[in-house]
Amino acid sequence: MALLETRGLTAFYGDFQALYGIDTMLQAGETIAIIGANGAGKSTYLKSIAGLIRGAADSVRFEGAPIGATSAAEIMKRGIALVPEGRRLFPSLCVEENLLVGRYGREAPGPWSLGRIYELFPGIKTRRNSASTTLSGGEQQMVAIGRALISNPRVLLCDEISLGLAPIVVRALYEALRHIKAAGTSMILVEQDIAQAIKVSDRIYCFQEGRLSLSGRPSELSREQIHLAYFGT
Amino acid sequence: MAVWANALIQGILLGGLYALFAAGLSLIFGIMRLVNLAHGDLIVLAAFIILTIATWLGLDPFAAMLAALPIMFVAGFALQHLLLNRTLGRDLLPPLLVTFGLSIIIENGLLELFSADSRRLHGGAIETTSFALGPDVAVGVVQLLTLASAVAVILALNVVFYRTALGRAFRATSDDLEIAQLMGIDHPRIFSLAMGLSFIVLTIAALYLGMHANFDPTIGPQRLLYAFEAVIVGGLGSFWGTLFGGIIIGIAQTIGAQLNPEWQILGGHVAFLAVLVFKPRGLFPRTTD
Ligand SMILES: Nc1ncnc2c1ncn2[C@@H]1O[C@H](COP(=O)(O)OP(=O)(O)OP(=O)(O)O)[C@@H](O)[C@H]1O
Ligand SMILES: [Mg+2]
Numbered sequence: 161m162a163l164l165e166t167r168g169l170t171a172f173y174g175d176f177q178a179l180y181g182i183d184t185m186l187q188a189g190e191t192i193a194i195i196g197a198n199g200a201g202k203s204t205y206l207k208s209i210a211g212l213i214r215g216a217a218d219s220v221r222f223e224g225a226p227i228g229a230t231s232a233a234e235i236m237k238r239g240i241a242l243v244p245e246g247r248r249l250f251p252s253l254c255v256e257e258n259l260l261v262g263r264y265g266r267e268a269p270g271p272w273s274l275g276r277i278y279e280l281f282p283g284i285k286t287r288r289n290s291a292s293t294t295l296s297g298g299e300q301q302m303v304a305i306g307r308a309l310i311s312n313p314r315v316l317l318c319d320e321i322s323l324g325l326a327p328i329v330v331r332a333l334y335e336a337l338r339h340i341k342a343a344g345t346s347m348i349l350v351e352q353d354i355a356q357a358i359k360v361s362d363r364i365y366c367f368q369e370g371r372l373s374l375s376g377r378p379s380e381l382s383r384e385q386i387h388l389a390y391f392g393t
Numbered sequence: 394m395a396v397w398a399n400a401l402i403q404g405i406l407l408g409g410l411y412a413l414f415a416a417g418l419s420l421i422f423g424i425m426r427l428v429n430l431a432h433g434d435l436i437v438l439a440a441f442i443i444l445t446i447a448t449w450l451g452l453d454p455f456a457a458m459l460a461a462l463p464i465m466f467v468a469g470f471a472l473q474h475l476l477l478n479r480t481l482g483r484d485l486l487p488p489l490l491v492t493f494g495l496s497i498i499i500e501n502g503l504l505e506l507f508s509a510d511s512r513r514l515h516g517g518a519i520e521t522t523s524f525a526l527g528p529d530v531a532v533g534v535v536q537l538l539t540l541a542s543a544v545a546v547i548l549a550l551n552v553v554f555y556r557t558a559l560g561r562a563f564r565a566t567s568d569d570l571e572i573a574q575l576m577g578i579d580h581p582r583i584f585s586l587a588m589g590l591s592f593i594v595l596t597i598a599a600l601y602l603g604m605h606a607n608f609d610p611t612i613g614p615q616r617l618l619y620a621f622e623a624v625i626v627g628g629l630g631s632f633w634g635t636l637f638g639g640i641i642i643g644i645a646q647t648i649g650a651q652l653n654p655e656w657q658i659l660g661g662h663v664a665f666l667a668v669l670v671f672k673p674r675g676l677f678p679r680t681t682d
Binding site: 236308 | 574579
């Protein structure tokens, strides 16, 4: 049984349909990447899994249970955590409070604790009492990842963690993702930086205008196939 | 000189009462952007509940207030859970209309049950006890207790907000509702807890409302106005701002009254308008907005 599965997932913003019948599957321990151009529906897909957009109960299954119509808070308690697009730290909370609030709804046993997160990202430990708004973009992204990780989720959803960051910072973040994967957490990475995504992923899915245009193992897909699925031309 | 010193001191003490009126309002607005137009009437309702408990059980007002606290917490939680949570959303109008309606229901309900007669919470000897600070300056024990309670309430709210997991959840919810849900924060429950907490604070305010002066079912809206002015003057940055805002309104009122006995209420409004003109975001605005 897949750990997390979407079947015929659709999503709407008012009358506008953003997703058309998306079928994806995540096995325990696996990392998958979702790639696609701007507006392809990647964030919508993650929000649908995380419960920020609700639809038919059966369209998302987690550990066999339908969660497509479940609230975001409840889904988090069951073990799916989202690192949202644009980081979105709580501005009136300091760095450490941002991390701690991440386990408000769920304190599951597992590899991750405040101390382990500071070991993973030593840079933010020295800033633990700073206002989160004073951090650099890379540091903010580390806090956003730590905030999602501290509850020891079974699935970590990451929405474009490399967006707007310098290559050296992106490399550091992906190095951290390798540790997170090694610790046993399954992940879904949404990325525009295809090269990064492919390196850590077991499988990739490509979205195009709300539809799945390609899926497979990175080793089995050619550059041309990916290019075509990504841009449609 | 002494009369002005006295006006200043009495104003600071009166400010404690206004800060108590305002703290619950500020708390609710801060967390869920809900303007509770029934806040003043709820304070009056709480004063009648304290009065009833005191009369039935033969308790003094302090003990009756303590007995009322759990009842009021549950009432606040239930009000938010059953009614107000349904009104919250993108549109600001529904909660305004519902709390306005609630204020009318409370006022008329109290008139029906208790008539329009003036009541008072009688605290016994402490009501008439005072210290002389100088030849023309005397401080009443009730007034002093009011200010001390206001400071204690603000301190306690600060501990809850800045030292507990619940407080982190309150602030996170206020910052970003959507992301708060991703932290497993069940926001309707958070809002209901906040309203319960606000009811605890307004019950403490009700005790001093009833010990300071006579009250009747119709005085709620005026208390709401003072509370509003204190919140706006203080800015929405902190509970200390609210305390300070209450004190400013209190001082402005006693100074107004010193100039001309008919200018007490006017003095408070003038100070409020002056702050609005020169510092529209209040004296201690939020820094993160
Ligand atoms: N809140 C919204 N209201 C209306 N339409 C929206 C909303 N959010 C997204 N959309 C639309 O839905 C489609 C998919 O958006 P989505 O954010 O999921 O794309 P994306 O793949 O994450 O893009 P990007 O790479 O730019 O983040 C787009 O056409 C977008 O304009
Ligand atoms: Mg996106």
